[in-house]
Amino acid sequence: MTFGATRxxxxxxxxxxxxxxxxxxxxxxxxxxxxxxxxxxFLEPTExxxxxxxxxxxxxxxxxxxxxxxxxxxxxxxxxxxxxxIAFGLEARGAPKAExxxxxxxxxxxxxxxxxxERMPGELSGGQRQRVAIARALxxxxxxxxxxxxxxxxxxxxxxxxxxxxxxLQKRTGVTFIYITHDQSEALAMSxxxxxxxxGVLQQVGAPRDLYDNPATSFVATFVGxxxxxxxxxxxxxxxxxxxxxxxxxxxGRVGDGLSTGKTGKLYVRPEALRPDGNGENAxxxxxxxxxxxxxxxxxxxxxxxxxxxxxxxxxxxxxxAPAIGSSASxxxxxxxxxxxxxx
Amino acid sequence: xxxxxxxxxxxxxxxxxxxxxxxxxxxxxxPNVMMIDYALRPNLxxxxxxxxxxxxxxxxxxxxxxxxxxxxxxxxxxWASALVAFAxxxxxxxxxxxxxxxxxxxxxxxxxxxxxxxxxxNEVLRTLAWYILLAFRGPLNAFLLGxxxxxxxxxxYGDGGVLVGMTYAYILFMLFPIYNSIESLDKSQIxxxxxxxxxxxxxxxxxxxPHAKAGIATGCVFTFMLAAGSYVAPALLxxxxxxxxxxxxxxxxxxxxxxxxxxxxxxxxxVLCLAVVLITLRIARVSLAEVAK
Numbered sequence: 001m002t003f004g005a006t007r008x009x010x011x012x013x014x015x016x017x018x019x020x021x022x023x024x025x026x027x028x029x030x031x032x033x034x035x036x037x038x039x040x041x042f043l044e045p046t047e048x049x050x051x052x053x054x055x056x057x058x059x060x061x062x063x064x065x066x067x068x069x070x071x072x073x074x075x076x077x078x079x080x081x082x083x084x085x086i087a088f089g090l091e092a093r094g095a096p097k098a099e100x101x102x103x104x105x106x107x108x109x110x111x112x113x114x115x116x117x118e119r120m121p122g123e124l125s126g127g128q129r130q131r132v133a134i135a136r137a138l139x140x141x142x143x144x145x146x147x148x149x150x151x152x153x154x155x156x157x158x159x160x161x162x163x164x165x166x167x168x169l170q171k172r173t174g175v176t177f178i179y180i181t182h183d184q185s186e187a188l189a190m191s192x193x194x195x196x197x198x199x200g201v202l203q204q205v206g207a208p209r210d211l212y213d214n215p216a217t218s219f220v221a222t223f224v225g226x227x228x229x230x231x232x233x234x235x236x237x238x239x240x241x242x243x244x245x246x247x248x249x250x251x252x253g254r255v256g257d258g259l260s261t262g263k264t265g266k267l268y269v270r271p272e273a274l275r276p277d278g279n280g281e282n283a284x285x286x287x288x289x290x291x292x293x294x295x296x297x298x299x300x301x302x303x304x305x306x307x308x309x310x311x312x313x314x315x316x317x318x319x320x321x322a323p324a325i326g327s328s329a330s331x332x333x334x335x336x337x338x339x340x341x342x343x344x
Numbered sequence: 345x346x347x348x349x350x351x352x353x354x355x356x357x358x359x360x361x362x363x364x365x366x367x368x369x370x371x372x373x374x375p376n377v378m379m380i381d382y383a384l385r386p387n388l389x390x391x392x393x394x395x396x397x398x399x400x401x402x403x404x405x406x407x408x409x410x411x412x413x414x415x416x417x418x419x420x421x422x423w424a425s426a427l428v429a430f431a432x433x434x435x436x437x438x439x440x441x442x443x444x445x446x447x448x449x450x451x452x453x454x455x456x457x458x459x460x461x462x463x464x465x466n467e468v469l470r471t472l473a474w475y476i477l478l479a480f481r482g483p484l485n486a487f488l489l490g491x492x493x494x495x496x497x498x499x500x501y502g503d504g505g506v507l508v509g510m511t512y513a514y515i516l517f518m519l520f521p522i523y524n525s526i527e528s529l530d531k532s533q534i535x536x537x538x539x540x541x542x543x544x545x546x547x548x549x550x551x552x553x554p555h556a557k558a559g560i561a562t563g564c565v566f567t568f569m570l571a572a573g574s575y576v577a578p579a580l581l582x583x584x585x586x587x588x589x590x591x592x593x594x595x596x597x598x599x600x601x602x603x604x605x606x607x608x609x610x611x612x613x614x615v616l617c618l619a620v621v622l623i624t625l626r627i628a629r630v631s632l633a634e635v636a637k
Contacts, residue, residue, distance in 0.1 A: 040539060062539040075536035079554045088550070089540035140540055
């Protein structure tokens with residue numbers, strides 16, 4: 001997809017299974033909304049195809065596709081009562097009023113807003129409006145529901161509540177959801193599978209655990225979750241374990257995609273994989289700078305030789321034996337809990 | 345008013361109040377009171393003014409009620425003005441929608457400039473331009489004859505000419521209110537309606553027009569009043585068969601020499617315009633304050 005001279009999305013191919021909750025995750029400007037608008041039919045791809053259930057969507061407008069979209073602004077019609085909003089898609093299909101009303105009431109029940117049909121959208125709270133927008137999209141019985149960061153305007157508490165609600169709604173209705181977000185915790189918590197994008201290029205598609213544990217590229221490793229990156233040069237690759245010569249001695253981790261001896265790369269290790277007791281096949285010595293208490297866990301910030309930052313996560317119960325600030329401590333980790341990926 | 349004093353202090357505040365009050369009194373109230381006064385008095389030779397015959401009555405207004413030709417012209421002016429408002433709306437709505445929702449900022453600037461430039465010229469001259477365009481041996485007839493659409497020149501002057509001339513003259517009064525109201529419509533609402541399967545017609549009928557209602561009502565009210573009170577277009581582009589009520593008023597003043605009857609006719613037109621404004625706003629459920637915006 002190109003806009004003028006700008007290539008917004010290039011070489012993105014993925015398949016979403018029927019009934020799946022699929023998220024597209026990426027920083028703003030990475031092209032994820034462009035993909036969604038191509039699926040919805042607001043944009044025609046300059047190259048490539050969109051297929052829904054084997055059917056090529058080329059040339060079909062948004063009103064002809066089996067998709068329904070939930071907009072970032074929700075785009076409820078402010079001058080229509082809630083039930084007319086929900087039944088608008090049926091009205092457009094020429095359904096008689098009694099049928100529209102019945103369908104609206106049925107959907108209001110589904111979203112737990114029974115009896116709200118006569119209210120105006122402006123009289124509802126943010127979370128209620130959110131649910132009405134979902135009901136309006138479900139009313140046309142789409143094969144695919146497209147959601148463009150619909151939770152971004154809500155406060156944190158409501159957002160977490162709506163995540164669970166969206167997830168359960170998707171399971172109950174069995175509709176395929178394609179969800180756009182830049183919030184990685186949202187994507188990881190809700191999705192069956194996630195596609196990670198950066199600069200218009202698809203980085204990796206996989207289940208949330210898979211992305212977190214086995215990032216395919218350095219972008220995915222750093223964008224999804226917290227991580228520590230230690231640069232070096234690959235000196236050996238054997239039995240799925242790579243050895244990286246770093247400024248802090250040789251470190252070993254699992255072999256990532258496209259890695260071979262002699263390449264430069266980075267070893268990525270998650271904060272929770274670093275043990276302050278020094279256990280594991282690898283060890284890193286860091287000077288402790290500060291400890292951020294987060295409740296259930298605490299983040300220990302340290303610096304390796306040459307001022308490379310290091311973050312380790314320790315649980316609340318281990319806090320008593322945590323190294324003192326300003327002291328030098330050794331952090332160990334298992335090779336199985338680290339991954340080595342080539343640069344670039 | 346207290347706010348005015350708080351902001352500008354006693355001296356300046358009072359000065360502003362005096363200026364506004366004398367404007368309202370001198371420019372709005374006095375002429376209207378004089379018109380009502382004239383309308384209710386009989387037309388007398390100077391020697392009898394203030395005499396025993398100079399009494400208030402509704403005679404001048406009743407004269408209009410009993411004069412069938414004038415009455416017919418009055419009714420015709422009313423519905424023809426409504427037609428002008430409607431025709432102007434039909435021309436302006438698609439343009440306003442395009443400008444507000446689809447055009448790039450450069451296109452908007454260019455089109456608005458192109459529409460505004462003719463308004464730097466006096467209304468009489470602009471109407472005269474149409475007088476030339478629509479002339480029997482004028483460019484429009486020549487063009488249509490050249491294309492073979494018509495076999496002989498058409499007499500455009502008359503109802504058609506007046507409608508065209510007025511629609512052109514009042515286009516901006518309709519365009520700007522509608523443009524402003526459509527511009528504030530969130531584009532995603534149109535996309536949402538489209539995504540839910542609505543046809544273009546339904547998107548406008550159910551989403552855009554309800555949103556732009558205040559602007560449309562404002563534009564229609566402006567256009568109706570300007571059309572009903574117009575003199576130049578009917579005088580230049582009309583024919584004897586398409587007389588406008590303002591022409592009758594003009595005749596009473598300047599040809600019939602009966603200012604009192606002219607004032608009575610003008611009063612009736614004023615009351616009519618007020619009624620139309622209030623009824624239109626009631627129908628559109630728009631308050632006067634919204635129109636003033």
